[in-house]
Amino acid sequence: MTEGPTRGDERVAETIRSHLQQEFLHDRPDVRLDDDFPLVEEGLIDSIGIFRLVNFLESTFDVALAPQDINLANFGSIRTIARMVNSRGGKSA
Numbered sequence: 001m002t003e004g005p006t007r008g009d010e011r012v013a014e015t016i017r018s019h020l021q022q023e024f025l026h027d028r029p030d031v032r033l034d035d036d037f038p039l040v041e042e043g044l045i046d047s048i049g050i051f052r053l054v055n056f057l058e059s060t061f062d063v064a065l066a067p068q069d070i071n072l073a074n075f076g077s078i079r080t081i082a083r084m085v086n087s088r089g090g091k092s093a
Helices: 007-024 047-061 078-087
Strands: none
Touching: 007 047, 007 078, 047 078
16 A cells, blocks of 8 residues: 655655756646656656756755666656655755
C-alpha cells in the first residue's frame, strides 16, 4: 500500500512545480502541471533537463543525489521527485 503525500512532500512539490513552470513551461501556458503529470513521457524534461533539475534540487533542498537516484521511477512526476527529495533528508525550501 502506497502512503499518501506528507505536508513536507506538498511543500517540496510546490517548489518543484514553480521551478518547472519557470524553467520549462515559460512558453507553454496551456500545460497544467499537477503532481502526477508524466514529466519525461510527455517530453517536458529530457536528459539535459533532468540534470538541470538535479542541480536545482541539490542546491534548493540541500540534498545530495547519487547516480542511482537519477532514474524514471524517481523523476517521473513531481510527486515522485518530492518523495525522493524528502526520503534523502531534503530541507523544505
